[in-house]
Amino acid sequence: MKRITNYMISGAMLLALSCNDDTIDLNPIGETEADFFQSEAQMQQAVFGVYQKLGFFYQWNAQAYVHRADLLPSDDLTRTGSGPFENFEALDGNNGIVGDIYQYSYELLARANTLLTKIEENGEFAYSIEPDLKEVHRGEALFLRSYVNFRLWNTFGTAPLVTERITVLEDAFPPNTTGTELLDQAVLDLREAISGLPEAWDEENVGRATKNSARGLLQKILVFRGTVKNDNADFTEAINVFNSINSVSLMPNYIDNFDVQKENNAESLFELQAEDNVGNLNGWLPIATDDPEFAAIGEINAYYGYYIGTFVAGTTYLATPSLLNAYETGDPRLNLAFDPADENQNVRKYVSTDEEIPGANPNQLSANNTRILRYADALLLNAEAIVRTGGSLSDAIALVNQVRERARNSAETPSAVPADLTVPATADEALELIFNERRLELAAEEGHRWHDLRRRHIAGEIDLTNWDFSSPDPTFNFQPFNVYFPLPENEVIQSPNLNQNEGY
Template sequence: MKNIRNIISLLIITGVAFLSCDDSTIELDPIGDTEAGFFQTEEQMTQAVLGTYQKLTFFYTFRGGPNNFLQAIWQLPGDDLTTEANHPHEFFSGLNGNNGQLNAFYRFSYQLIARANTLMQKIEENGSIAYENQPELMDYHRGEVLFLRAWMYFKLWNTYGTAPLVRERIVALENAFPPNSQGTELLDQAILDLEEAAQILPEAWGDANKGRVTRNSALGLRGKALVFRGTVTGSSADFTSAIQDFDAISGVSLTSNYGDNFNTAMENNEESLFEFQANNQAGINNVFLDNDSFAVVGDIGAYYGHFVRRPTWVGNTVYSATSTLMDEFEPGDPRINYIFDPEPGLVTNVVKYIKDGNWTNNPGGANGSSRNNPRILRYADILLLKAEATVRSGGNLSEAVALLNQIRERARMSAENEMSAVPSDYTLTGETESTVLEWIFKERRMELACEEGHRWYDLRRRHLAGEIDLKTWDFDSKRIDLEFEDFHVNFPLPEIEVIENENMNQNAGY
């Protein structure tokens, strides 16, 4: 996966523009591939699968300006990170349907979904001839794009709450205007997709394909989606099913050192379930590319410049760890040195993916892009979710606390010299379910700090469930104009989509 450079586009498989239609040109063969001639071999089907993975780059790369990169959507709304910059995801009251980052996120999400749906259609149509040599690849490929589509629906639900469900390739105009989903339908579809994916994905890939999703990936993400759905619906059955999925995961474990999860030399390790496969910038790299044509290659690095002010002209667009996040940790917790810069008072105080030698591209390239993979789903997240599901389903509190203590033990073992004394294990002395649940969310905040929007997604679902009230929450923001209202749990849909699609409604409050 790390060596992929030029990937085909599934949405624009090259047509040909004819200069004229006289007898000398009308019989010419098209230049390059056309849809009619593609999707015929295992190699072409593999290219199409990798083309679906390739769309992930649009969510993680530098997009040419401080208000363009999409990480703001899931990193800034919570209370882990803050910025002085004019990001409405930080202070909420400035959000509207014309927000460029939200609109790009929506567009790229449905481009990825379209790629997945196209490939599933072609597998159905051509699978019997395309997979003659390796018939097992047909299931593997379907499982991969089902996983990626499900991940996209999971992100869409956590961003907008409601967005269209597109289960099949759109080839007719009458199907081009789907309505909003309702309730948890986006999560429902993700859970269904992942159930099938877990049945057909391989247990593992060879070294040449390391980083492609596996059965464990599908089980982990499905369990996570079930916990999220159960939180807002109160369904105990969802928590029970999530535990079953988590228990079915095999062959993975926590790394011996916490920092191994953010070191470029330790990518796709034993704790990893899903990573964006970042790479060095290509020679024909174009950071401004935001469409679905690949005449030039979009940026394939992971952007971390918002932690270090790269490029320098981004000014105050720096994401800093909040004091409330840093205060969660006990002094001496070894995770502190892997997450934060120890020098007090720094604005650029987050080093999780850029500590020491983790920077690549000297260091991070002019735009702050790196080939260090963002870890999207890792086993520590799964153990914490399992602990939560155990508590919420009325299970044994001692079992939940034991899972928490696995995370804390690994933290103690991650000290640079000898084993640390903190964080010490939790010990039950008559605590209630609600107390243990708060322990879990505190541990999730520390263990998963500044990664993948875990904190915002946790706060959002708990607010939807009525467990917390974000209107009175201390976001510890640098912005004095922060103003959270109930409707901000769902960000605005692109206004242009709402205007052009008569079947679609804007989220309440926008």
């Protein structure tokens, strides 16, 4: 199991500390920025520092586990207790999870932008031994920056765009973005990242971003942008990008994608490299206990406790009646994703400890990688892009049927369900089949369902104000402005250029 842990760059990504006459002549303790970014090894450490921040979205980290904000708002999951991401009623700019998402995003962006600046400034001499590594590192920084900008758009919509290292106070208050500015930058970054990233890494570095990682993310963002802008060119490019993805395939069994022993597999395009605290299982990043200087950061791990109702997570996240009713009787994915012992309400993905997912641990230090991008998602996005460009409905449904074939072959005894879909008469019917398949295949993963609903609402394809969210909460109150979460109130107050999202 790979994991990104805490390899921080000692002060290299901070603004200069203020000083006074009594301290100005003191020798610095440890490395300063002037001493850093001087070699391939130091640049590599800086790259790992960017990856490390990605873990903050997924780990327990002082009870943040902010990725739950991507999961609960959709019609797939609910909970027995009320909450702002369940009912939208109490969601405001003072919400701690909203603040954490914003903070972690801009901390990662600061690291990525600093690294990109230093590659530009020091690249000629810092990469004197391995000059080809320069473009690889640049590609990794651009990939991670684009991923965060995609997250920011899916969460806030209007969050600021920061593409340069901030070194002076007057640059520290960027304005809101509008429309698809965050996605536009991500597309530019990913086009460039693809050229620098490797096709694959050696065994010691498996889990770092590759060309396929960037291709998968670029395809996804193009489909999202094309949806909200009704832009045929984006869908066409998305198809071309998908066709360039290579050397990947669907895993034989659906549950392989959540098996702690089958991480970074043939279906994976990019994963959070999770770890527990039992030892260094990742060759390309040192564990905290190996380097006491960085031990305060803690382990990078994935947290799934909200699926089983731990004392930390509170009330359990459960499958909604709407989602359960969407599965055909006999679809093996239902029992593999949701526990049949609990009438399929409890999520099993990542957290099951039975023989189907050996070694998974739902507690605070799960070492089971979160699959951020996988090939099944890309297949279904490509089917969507084909339909939206007026392409062959037969070709599009054939891609969906690849996913369904793997699903029915995932039963202990391969079944006839889900059967291949027949080609519908219209493009609208085909899109509904594709979105239903995305719901079933990607249920309770990475906010896929909420993000799909959100983009379709923004595009005017569906109306979420009349949508069956299947929430039992009597205070449920979705409003159209809820497709954009509130910006952190303290950020709005402190920044003269930042306006709160409408409705909050």
